Each structure stands twice: as structure tokens, then as C-alpha cells.
Amino acid sequence: MTTEAATRRIPGAPCWVSLLAHSLSATQEFYGALFGWEFRPGPQHFGPYARAFLNGREVAGLGELAPDRHLPVAWTTYLASDDADTTAEQIRSCGGTVAVGPLDADSAGRMAIASDPHGAIFGIWQGRTMMGTALSEEPGTPVWNELVTQDTDSVRTFYEHVFAFEAEAADPPGFDYLTLHLKGRAVAGIHGVGADLPRDRGPHWMTYFAVPDTDAATRRVTELGGHVLRPARDSAHGRLATVADVEGAVFTVIQPR
Known part of the structure; x- marks a missing residue:
């Protein structure tokens, strides 16, 4: 069932997971205590965001929703892409929806949030300086x-x-x-x-x-x-x-x- 971190760079493969919560501090406390994660600031385009690290390597992302956004809190799986804009067009042409982006996340990469024809939400990640999860097959990843x-x-x-x-x-x-x-x-x-x-x-x-x-x-x-x-x-x-x-x-x- 497990996959190597290198496999996650193949276009289409899951390469990152991210969570938007209402309280970033409480969420960091929960996952830090559960998985041993440590946190460093990440891109702030959509508000406060932190990358989770384990043994000094990136494993996931946590962000904070704006106070006026009452959205369901859920983990989002990101699928790797060599070209987020082309992938977004393919999603639309096959009956899916692109709700956010594609847009740049600082120099780290280019991303989009989409859903399949039945509404399952996922992300697209075109990595540049940050390719995705850097550690796999270890507890907490x-x-x-x-x-x-x-x-x-x-x-x-x-x-x-x-x-x-x-x-x-x-x-x-x-x-x-x-x-x-x-x-x-x-x-x-x-x-x-x-x-x-x-x-x-x-x-x-x-x-x-x-x-x-x-x-x-x-x-x-x-x-x-x-x-x-x-x-x-x-x-x-x-x-x-x-x-x-x-x-x-x-x-x-x-x-x-």
C-alpha cells in the first residue's frame, strides 16, 4: 500500500496533502502531538499556512480558513502535474470542475483545486522549488x-x-x-x-x-x-x-x- 516519496513526482500520483482548518494553532497542536510534526511558515496567499515537517523533511500542509468562511474541514489530496494549466483544462473537458486556480503559490509551485464529476475535491500541484511530500513510509507520513x-x-x-x-x-x-x-x-x-x-x-x-x-x-x-x-x-x-x-x-x- 505504501509508496516511495520519489513515486509521488510522477504526473497523476498523489504528491501532497493539505488541510484548511478554522484554528491553525489548535490543529498544529493536535497533529504535532499525534504525529510528532514540527511546523514552519509556508505560502500565505490564502491566509496563515504552515508546512509540517518530520525529521526535517516536509510531509503535509496546514492552513487557516478566513473567519467568514464556514467550509467543511477536510484533508485534500494533491495529484502531481507537469503543467497545472493543461491538467485543469483536461479536468474541465472530462466533466470535472476547477474551483480555484491554477495560480502560483509563491515560488514553490503552481496549484489548483478541482473536483471530479461526482464532487470529490482534490488538488493539482505543479512543483517548482517544493515538489511535495519529501518523506514517506515512516510513522507520521x-x-x-x-x-x-x-x-x-x-x-x-x-x-x-x-x-x-x-x-x-x-x-x-x-x-x-x-x-x-x-x-x-x-x-x-x-x-x-x-x-x-x-x-x-x-x-x-x-x-x-x-x-x-x-x-x-x-x-x-x-x-x-x-x-x-x-x-x-x-x-x-x-x-x-x-x-x-x-x-x-x-x-x-x-x-x-
């Missing part, structure tokens, strides 16, 4: 990104056409899951959950963060003011749990096999 949607057939063509993914269906049949490959490597997934799709969230991209002990991590989430949405359970890729932070942003923690 993003190790997998997965689109959770009603069914895989309805969005498969969109992601294949825009990002040139090669999709492989799950085995055994009956489990509605596609693994997305680029240059022979698994980089992301699409999970069709049918009627189990959360009504309050709709289709969305889920970020998985590695932890050394999933059960301990879920206890820590609760201690820090977050919530456990799906308790720790075993899977083919490791022990995982779905949790939410202090402002309700949902993510998954996994103890990889």
Missing part, C-alpha cells in the same frame, strides 16, 4: 490516498483520461475497488462503497497516515480531543482505524504490515 465514492465505474473513466491511470480491479470480484497504477506502480485507489457513502460528506479523497501502533494512535486521538469513527480493525495491508481531528477532519491511521 501519508502512505496512501483513496477516493471513496458510490461506485468505481462512474468515475473510472474520468481519472483514467485526466491522469492516465491504469486501473486494476480488486480480487476477489464483488469488492468494488480499483487500484490505480502509474508506470507499473500502485499509487492510489478508488473504493466504491454504495449506500455506505456518508451522506454528510459525499464522495471524497481519504488520506492514510502511517503509525507504529494503530490502537495506541486511536487512544491518543481521543485524548487530544478527536474522535474514532471506525475502530481499529485488521486488513490485508495492516491494522487501520478511521478517525477525526478536533475540528472533524477525517483521516485514516494505519499500522502497515
Whole structure:
């Protein structure tokens, strides 16, 4: 399930995750205590923003929403692009929506915020001086990104056409899951959950963060003011749990096999 940081530079591969919250300080305190992140200022175009570092290397971004913007707080997966403007046009031509950008984030790169035809939000990142997540496969780093949607057939063509993914269906049949490959490597997934799709969230991209002990991590989430949405359970890729932070942003923690 995990991917090397170098893989994330391939156009289409997840390369960065970012969260916009109402209180940057409270969010930094939560993730700093949970994952051991340290923070440094990042581009301030949309307001206060900080990059999270682990062992001196960039792993994620945290920003603060303007006080008058009452938007859902959620992690956003960014997909790599060699040309954000061209990718934005491909998104539009395939039935998606580009809500923000493309625009420059200082000298770090060029970005856009988009959604697929069913409304799942994701970002586009064309790196310049900052290419994306610099550390992977370590506790406290993003190790997998997965689109959770009603069914895989309805969005498969969109992601294949825009990002040139090669999709492989799950085995055994009956489990509605596609693994997305680029240059022979698994980089992301699409999970069709049918009627189990959360009504309050709709289709969305889920970020998985590695932890050394999933059960301990879920206890820590609760201690820090977050919530456990799906308790720790075993899977083919490791022990995982779905949790939410202090402002309700949902993510998954996994103890990889």
C-alpha cells in the first residue's frame, strides 16, 4: 500500500496533502502531538499556512480558513502535474470542475483545486522549488490516498483520461475497488462503497497516515480531543482505524504490515 516519496513526482500520483482548518494553532497542536510534526511558515496567499515537517523533511500542509468562511474541514489530496494549466483544462473537458486556480503559490509551485464529476475535491500541484511530500513510509507520513465514492465505474473513466491511470480491479470480484497504477506502480485507489457513502460528506479523497501502533494512535486521538469513527480493525495491508481531528477532519491511521 505504501509508496516511495520519489513515486509521488510522477504526473497523476498523489504528491501532497493539505488541510484548511478554522484554528491553525489548535490543529498544529493536535497533529504535532499525534504525529510528532514540527511546523514552519509556508505560502500565505490564502491566509496563515504552515508546512509540517518530520525529521526535517516536509510531509503535509496546514492552513487557516478566513473567519467568514464556514467550509467543511477536510484533508485534500494533491495529484502531481507537469503543467497545472493543461491538467485543469483536461479536468474541465472530462466533466470535472476547477474551483480555484491554477495560480502560483509563491515560488514553490503552481496549484489548483478541482473536483471530479461526482464532487470529490482534490488538488493539482505543479512543483517548482517544493515538489511535495519529501518523506514517506515512516510513522507520521501519508502512505496512501483513496477516493471513496458510490461506485468505481462512474468515475473510472474520468481519472483514467485526466491522469492516465491504469486501473486494476480488486480480487476477489464483488469488492468494488480499483487500484490505480502509474508506470507499473500502485499509487492510489478508488473504493466504491454504495449506500455506505456518508451522506454528510459525499464522495471524497481519504488520506492514510502511517503509525507504529494503530490502537495506541486511536487512544491518543481521543485524548487530544478527536474522535474514532471506525475502530481499529485488521486488513490485508495492516491494522487501520478511521478517525477525526478536533475540528472533524477525517483521516485514516494505519499500522502497515
